[in-house]
Amino acid sequence: MRLAIDVMGGDQGPGVIVQGAAQAVLAHAELELDLFGPRQHLDAEISRLPQPLAAAASRLKLCDAPSVVRQDATAAWALRRGQQSSMCAMLRSVAEGRAAAGVSAGNTAALVALSRRELGMLAGMSRPAISTALPARAGGRCYLLDLGANIDLPAERLVDFAFLGAAMVACVDGVGRPRVALLNVGAEATKGNVCVREADRLLRKAVACEAVSGKWREIDYPAFERPDFDYVGYVEGGDIFSGGVDVVVCDGFVGNAVLKSSEGLTRMLVERVQMAFESTLGGRLASLLARPVLKRLKQELDPVRYNGASLLGLKGIVVKSHGSTPAVGFYYAIRRAMREVEQNLPARMAASWSRR
Amino acid sequence: MRLAIDVMGGDQGPGVIVQGAAQAVLAHAELELDLFGPRQHLDAEISRLPQPLAAAASRLKLCDAPSVVRQDATAAWALRRGQQSSMCAMLRSVAEGRAAAGVSAGNTAALVALSRRELGMLAGMSRPAISTALPARAGGRCYLLDLGANIDLPAERLVDFAFLGAAMVACVDGVGRPRVALLNVGAEATKGNVCVREADRLLRKAVACEAVSGKWREIDYPAFERPDFDYVGYVEGGDIFSGGVDVVVCDGFVGNAVLKSSEGLTRMLVERVQMAFESTLGGRLASLLARPVLKRLKQELDPVRYNGASLLGLKGIVVKSHGSTPAVGFYYAIRRAMREVEQNLPARMAASWSRR
Structure with a gap:
């Protein structure tokens, strides 16, 4: 290779x-x-x-x-x-x-x-679209896209991203039927900006195509056939790390802000944990005892290990x-x-x- | 009271x-x-x-x-x-x-x-605007606004938020000259969407008003006089937690996504740390030894302690x-x-x- x-x-x-x-x-x-x-x-x-x-x-x-x-x-x-x-x-x-x-x-x-x-x-x-994996609960991971290449998008691009992200997870991680979500400021249907709500409407039509027996084809958006993923609707930022979804789709500005802030927060938390353990004798002893545990944790969660974003x-x-x-x-x-x-x-x- | x-x-x-x-x-x-x-x-x-x-x-x-x-x-x-x-x-x-x-x-x-x-x-x-504090490095904190009330904003609203956030930090936290930044997808002047770049231009004019001796007053945006803060320009998501700024201003959609993802990430990390310590005998002993340290850490970083967002x-x-x-x-x-x-x-x- x-x-x-x-x-x-x-x-x-x-x-x-x-x-x-x-x-x-x-x-x-x-x-x-x-x-x-x-x-x-x-x-x-x-x-x-x-x-x-x-x-x-x-x-x-x-x-x-x-x-x-x-x-x-x-x-x-x-x-x-x-x-x-x-x-x-x-x-x-x-x-x-x-x-x-x-x-x-x-x-x-x-x-x-x-x-x-x-x-x-x-x-x-x-x-x-740029996409990378973030660590999630129970040893899982979640792909976030877009991460900064696409700003001020029309809704159709978010729908494209859902297909791209699902295809990538299916191919690279071998997930049979990826769970794909749209990032929003709340789970309720009334939340969010016009673009996200329109993308939600298009995705619901796309994944429900068999149920409504082709009726949605009358709309002006190009027809989807049997998408290979489940669209789970809106999620909030916290759900990226919950382990409940494989792909979270958003505008590049939002995705970049979430990715960078997550990295910054992880760095800050690791620093605080280290400082706290260093600050007392009990803490220093504990960190000696827990060295293998802490080493494995760092390996699992280190943003460096998640480095490498795919251009899809x-x-x-x-x-x-x-x-x-x-x-x-x-x-x-x-x-x-x-x-x-x-x-x-x-x-x-x-x-x-x-x-x- | x-x-x-x-x-x-x-x-x-x-x-x-x-x-x-x-x-x-x-x-x-x-x-x-x-x-x-x-x-x-x-x-x-x-x-x-x-x-x-x-x-x-x-x-x-x-x-x-x-x-x-x-x-x-x-x-x-x-x-x-x-x-x-x-x-x-x-x-x-x-x-x-x-x-x-x-x-x-x-x-x-x-x-x-x-x-x-x-x-x-x-x-x-x-x-x-909705604003809340997030923990930052070296025991600091940073206020983020807006957190979800205002979506698809004109640039002038972001400028308002900078003033509101700075006034709040000065008043409630007693910071003499708050450092205020705009959230963007990169620190370079060419980055970001039209709204953020325009807000940056207005803020640079506002804080540089004495240097340019009133010339900027010719623009159509209302005149600012001696703002009580330093505008530090663009920051990326990670800088929220760096301790280098007091206020970070963004659109409500972005702020909500960053806040919720930060909370979700913190929960996930705490869970992973607990599981890792529980999984080995050394880890369990260490967590007994380190109990006071871990308790103080949890107190310092617990999102629950930061609960309470101000409507400004x-x-x-x-x-x-x-x-x-x-x-x-x-x-x-x-x-x-x-x-x-x-x-x-x-x-x-x-x-x-x-x-x-």
């Missing part, structure tokens, strides 16, 4: 990305990675790889791409001026089939815009890593891309999408 | 509310509470109060209000048909000066609409309790109302607002 990596995106510079890539090839014998970035950066970071990561260098192919899409660049700038960038070169290698998937920790708006142009969209999709609706696999992730987080983003390749996500998504 | 309590709002029935009210009068010798609800419910719940709460009964005045605003009622229904409701009667007693503040755990949309009609708004405000922009004090809170949470909502009364919030807010 060969994947393409944009080395220049992360907030902490290319070193972290190259280290994460090296970890990935050492952990997965079948993996080869093409690293895209300015030649001098690539050479410098490879030569700086510490042992035992340096052993990975032979399976990291360096691909010169002279320019960089900066974090503060607009999508329009990236489309017009980003042709020589590491991000664009990485995406082109996916589009041309040289790599099975691409991973970047760079500018989200640019990645979305360039992915759309270089890889193309499933028929009827206008822009990729593309005719190919692109995974967005957090810009500020450490090397191990970038490794998890590569793992996410590998899983989507193994499960043949684009082809199965396209099949599910065409049945829509 | 006399406060008015709507007994009929909570998801768990009036019992929890009456118990919370009894806790409050027992804890505060100067407090008297008027309880509004259908007479038979009030009598039944008072007679059911367990010891030692039953001792509070003499300072709980029962005020018959025959009807109830249900959780699924619309604001329009409440305005038209809710005249005899416990919520409306409670608000009327605040409007008429019989009580210094009102507290309800009921239907948010109805509470906002009825508060606005019964108490009236500060000049120039159209609807109340009214000519009076109304606090919204979570519908699903236990009795102790309702007690904290009453405490919030007491603090706002002690700090004379409406008068100081009006003064700050008129200087705007």
Whole structure:
């Protein structure tokens, strides 16, 4: 398996990305990675790889791409001026089939815009949706989308997201009949803005198509056939973590705010727990005793493990890593891309999408 | 101090509310509470109060209000048909000066609409904003507004919220110069939707008014004079918990999603921590040793302690309790109302607002 990596995106510079890539090839014998970035950066970071990561260098192919899409660049700038960038070169290698998937920790708006142009969209999709998993109760997880690519959406896009999210969960996580919900400010039918209420109406029509024997086809929204998911209606923010739903759909502004605040809250809580345990002798003894427990907990809940958001609706696999992730987080983003390749996500998504 | 309590709002029935009210009068010798609800419910719940709460009964005045605003009622229904409701009667007693503040755990949309009609708004405000504090790093807290009353807002309302939030933090928490931020999907100027970018422009003009010597007054937005806060620009969701800002302003849909997801995430994390500690002998021993630490942590971070959201922009004090809170949470909502009364919030807010 060969994947393409944009080395220049992360907030902490290319070193972290190259280290994460090296970890990935050492952990997965079948993996080869093409690293895209300015030649001098690539050479410098490879030569700086510490042992035992340096052993990975032979399976990291360096691909010169002279320019960089900066974090503060607009999508329009990236489309017009980003042709020589590491991000664009990485995406082109996916589009041309040289790599099975691409991973970047760079500018989200640019990645979305360039992915759309270089890889193309499933028929009827206008822009990729970004989705990632969040941990939920009882060891579960819930996918949230969209996470920032799409703002001020029409209701039909939220309906598209429900189909995309359901198809992704079915394909990558093997869930037979995903439970899909719309995020709202209350469970009652009267709550929410016009867009969410309209999306709810369309989804109810879509999933109830057999019951009403085709009548809903008279509406102007394109016909759905046998959607492969259960639409459970509105949920509130807290339900994302309840374990009761597999996919929660919302506008990109809302999803981004929920994701970032959840990460910030987790960091703050972990810090508070550590400080509290450190502050007393009993606490320090307890944390020694509980070290294995705390270690396992951290592993299960660490946002770094959930790093790697999928760009859905593309005719190919692109995974967005957090810009500020450490090397191990970038490794998890590569793992996410590998899983989507193994499960043949684009082809199965396209099949599910065409049945829509 | 006399406060008015709507007994009929909570998801768990009036019992929890009456118990919370009894806790409050027992804890505060100067407090008297008027309880509004259908007479038979009030009598039944008072007679059911367990010891030692039953001792509070003499300072709980029962005020018959025959009807109830249900959780699924619309604001329009409440305005038209809710005249005899416990919520409306409670608000009327605040409007008429019989009580210094009102507290309800009921239907948010109805509470906002009825508060606005019964108490009236500060000049120039159209609807109340809902705000609550969330715990932040290093023992801090951050107020988030709006939390669900205002959806699909024009940019000028977000600017109003910045002023209201800053005035509230200055008054109730004694912060000299609150740091106020706009919630966005990134810190770069190019990010976000049209409304947020316009609010950012207006706020930058407002806080920079002295530097540009009045030039910005030429725009059509009403002039601000010497705002009593620092506008720090855009923040992302994670910054709510970073301790770096006092007030974060956003649309009600976004704020509600962030608040509810934060509560859900905290519940999930606490559950996971408990399960992890229970699962091994070392963990069980550790949790015995760490019991005082864990107890203090729970006290510091428990969402129940942060229960009690302020309705800002009214000519009076109304606090919204979570519908699903236990009795102790309702007690904290009453405490919030007491603090706002002690700090004379409406008068100081009006003064700050008129200087705007």
